[in-house]
Amino acid sequence: MAKAISDRRQDRLWALQDVHFSYGGVPVLRDINLELRPGCCYGILGPNGSGKTTLLDLLNGLLTPQNGTVEFLGHAMRSWPRKQLARHMALVPQDFMVRFGFTVREVVEMGLHPHLHRFASPSPEDLALIDEILTVTGIAHLEKRSVTRLSGGEKQRVAVARALAQKPSVLLLDEATSNLDIHHSLEILHLTRSRFEQGHLQVVAVMHDLNLAAFFCDELIFLKEGRVVRQGKTEQVLTAETIATVYGVEAEVTTSTFTKCRQVSFRLPVAS
Amino acid sequence: MPTARGKAVIPLLAAALTAGIALSATMGFLHIPITDVVAIILASLTPKPLPEGIDPIAVTVVTDVRMPRILAAALVGGMLGVSGAVFQAILLNPLADSYTLGISTGAAFGASLVIVLQIFGLTLPPAVSVPIFAFAGGVGTLAVVLYLAAGDRSLSSTSLILAGVIVAAILSAAIGFLKFLADEQVGIIIFWLMGSLSGSSWQNIFLLTPTALFGILVAFCYARDLNIMATGDRAATTLGVQTVRLRTILLVTCTLMTALAVSVSGIIGFVGLIVPHMLRHLVGPDNRLLVPLSFFTGGLLLLFADTLTRAVLPVEVPIGVLTALLGGPFFCIIFKKRQQHGKSDF
Numbered sequence: 128m129a130k131a132i133s134d135r136r137q138d139r140l141w142a143l144q145d146v147h148f149s150y151g152g153v154p155v156l157r158d159i160n161l162e163l164r165p166g167c168c169y170g171i172l173g174p175n176g177s178g179k180t181t182l183l184d185l186l187n188g189l190l191t192p193q194n195g196t197v198e199f200l201g202h203a204m205r206s207w208p209r210k211q212l213a214r215h216m217a218l219v220p221q222d223f224m225v226r227f228g229f230t231v232r233e234v235v236e237m238g239l240h241p242h243l244h245r246f247a248s249p250s251p252e253d254l255a256l257i258d259e260i261l262t263v264t265g266i267a268h269l270e271k272r273s274v275t276r277l278s279g280g281e282k283q284r285v286a287v288a289r290a291l292a293q294k295p296s297v298l299l300l301d302e303a304t305s306n307l308d309i310h311h312s313l314e315i316l317h318l319t320r321s322r323f324e325q326g327h328l329q330v331v332a333v334m335h336d337l338n339l340a341a342f343f344c345d346e347l348i349f350l351k352e353g354r355v356v357r358q359g360k361t362e363q364v365l366t367a368e369t370i371a372t373v374y375g376v377e378a379e380v381t382t383s384t385f386t387k388c389r390q391v392s393f394r395l396p397v398a399s
Numbered sequence: 400m401p402t403a404r405g406k407a408v409i410p411l412l413a414a415a416l417t418a419g420i421a422l423s424a425t426m427g428f429l430h431i432p433i434t435d436v437v438a439i440i441l442a443s444l445t446p447k448p449l450p451e452g453i454d455p456i457a458v459t460v461v462t463d464v465r466m467p468r469i470l471a472a473a474l475v476g477g478m479l480g481v482s483g484a485v486f487q488a489i490l491l492n493p494l495a496d497s498y499t500l501g502i503s504t505g506a507a508f509g510a511s512l513v514i515v516l517q518i519f520g521l522t523l524p525p526a527v528s529v530p531i532f533a534f535a536g537g538v539g540t541l542a543v544v545l546y547l548a549a550g551d552r553s554l555s556s557t558s559l560i561l562a563g564v565i566v567a568a569i570l571s572a573a574i575g576f577l578k579f580l581a582d583e584q585v586g587i588i589i590f591w592l593m594g595s596l597s598g599s600s601w602q603n604i605f606l607l608t609p610t611a612l613f614g615i616l617v618a619f620c621y622a623r624d625l626n627i628m629a630t631g632d633r634a635a636t637t638l639g640v641q642t643v644r645l646r647t648i649l650l651v652t653c654t655l656m657t658a659l660a661v662s663v664s665g666i667i668g669f670v671g672l673i674v675p676h677m678l679r680h681l682v683g684p685d686n687r688l689l690v691p692l693s694f695f696t697g698g699l700l701l702l703f704a705d706t707l708t709r710a711v712l713p714v715e716v717p718i719g720v721l722t723a724l725l726g727g728p729f730f731c732i733i734f735k736k737r738q739q740h741g742k743s744d745f
Contacts, residue, residue, distance in 0.1 A: 184633075187637055189633065189636055210639035211639075212639070213637060213639030216637070217638075218634065220631075220633060220634055223634065224630070224631055225630050225631075226491040226492075227488075227491075227629045227679065228679075228683065228684055229626070229629060229683070229684055233626075233683075234630070237626065237627050240623060240624075240627055240638050240639060240640070241638060245620060286634075293638065
């Protein structure tokens with residue numbers, strides 16, 4: 128029995144129990160009970176202010192809940208040293224901003240930080256990894272360019288490259304494609320999805336676009352007013368009923384013959 | 400990885416500073432040939448005897464009069480340069496330095512307090528009490544600034560700078576009040592406000608040298624973390640940088656350097672602002688290069704300015720006034736350019 132429990136712990140990434148979180152007395156998340164398993168690409172969805180980013184920051188240890196426990200790989204989040212956590216998970220923020228004119232390559236190399244001793248230089252293998260990442264993210268030709276002179280799409284690809292250079296086992300995307308056009312969004316999601324499918328990476332993504340989420344995620348977690356209102360496999364929870372409950376809009380959910388994914392169209396409820 | 404070109408500049412600048420120190424020692428009311436200066440310095444550093452034919456007055460002038468002041472200029476300039484580089488990297492603001500945080504003003508207030516206490520009959524040995532009071536003033540200011548900015552849990556740069564400006568304004572008024580109280584001794588307080596290296600002694604050098612070494616070592620140790628801070632707090636934390644701890648350690652270290660510099664030279668503005676800014680344009684923003692380069696360049700710049708006012712200009716202009724006159728317009732240009740190109744262009 129004890130063996131079975133410890134095995135179960137091994138095969139879950141996060142376990143959140145009765146988590147409450149508030150900013151200055153205002154509750155943001157309430158009664159969160161979640162288990163996230165490996166081998167499943169998660170999407171966190173919900174209206175503005177529903178606590179999506181706060182939930183992501185609880186998962187990456189940036190925030191500590193006032194009540195309840197967050198465990199990562201079977202250990203309490205607060206017992207993880209920051210640098211060790213950084214070897215396991217990387218974050219791609221929504222607006223990746225770099226002050227001062229570091230070159231693209233310098234920024235991507237920053238991803239090696241948690242793996243390097245204070246005065247160590249990157250090894251030849253590390254540098255080869257950086258070269259590879261610059262190529263797969265399609266920014267190799269920009270490596271000497273200052274990051275302050277990049278377009279939004281290029282900057283986000285640098286953010287993804289920097290996160291991959293961290294050699295993480297889990298990648299957290301915080302609306303990483305929200306400010307990008309559809310081409311750049313698809314490129315970044317495809318890149319992450321293919322790394323996930325090769326088994327290199329677990330992914331948890333906060334997303335805004337339901338159609339992109341349907342294409343990208345295996346399981347969806349819907350938040351509303353700080354509570355999890357729906358959770359499950361994309362094809363089971365992405366329904367007109369869920370969308371009406373969560374967003375308050377009427378929706379039609381179909382399976383596209385073109386992408387083979389669930390697709391959603393919306394309209395505001397017609398006043399009766 | 401710092402570029403090879405950048406790395407090559409470090410020994411070059413170190414050599415330039417050494418040469419600058421020797422050259423500056425030849426200049427002044429009494430001209431002393433460079434060969435004599437080198438011989439005098441070597442004789443005092445090594446057991447090598449002094450060669451025949453050197454005027455004993457020249458020996459006294461170099462070792463007792465000029466050297467302490469020249470070394471003080473190099474060390475103070477270097478410490479201000481490193482502090483500026485670190486403050487700019489922590490606050491993500493190329494316009495930040497010891498002044499933006501009010502730390503220099505706080506240190507000057509502490510130093511002025513020693514003089515006012517004297518008037519009220521509490522005489523403390525100035526060689527010890529001035530640096531201690533200056534540090535207390537600097538740390539006190541930092542504590543108040545951090546307290547004011549702490550409502551924002553992550554110590555964001557805007558709130559820190561705003562808090563610094565507010566506290567500096569109050570302290571300037573407080574120094575004005577001390578000036579009013581000091582009455583006859585007002586000249587000494589004005590010295591703290593305008594800055595001068597003319598009173599530097601060997602005692603100062605023995606205090607400044609370990610502080611400078613300690614400060615530059617700490618800053619260099621955290622240089623890679625400082626680079627990562629440029630990506631913002633949230634990204635830096637997820638890369639394993641303990642942002643709050645990093646800020647606290649570096650702010651206290653730079654406060655110590657600033658306070659010691661102010662206790663020897665008074666307030667000298669703009670060195671900490673201009674030096675890292677210029678260097679960033681030349682070698683890029685990597686702090687592993689900027690920290691050592693800022694030390695040598697800051698030292699060179701202040702040594703140049705001090706030699707100018709000591710030996711070249713007909714009257715000795717207070718060095719703080721000189722650097723402000725040279726640095727002020729430079730500051731205006733950066734400020735205007737920053738507005739034109741958009742904020743992220745540094």
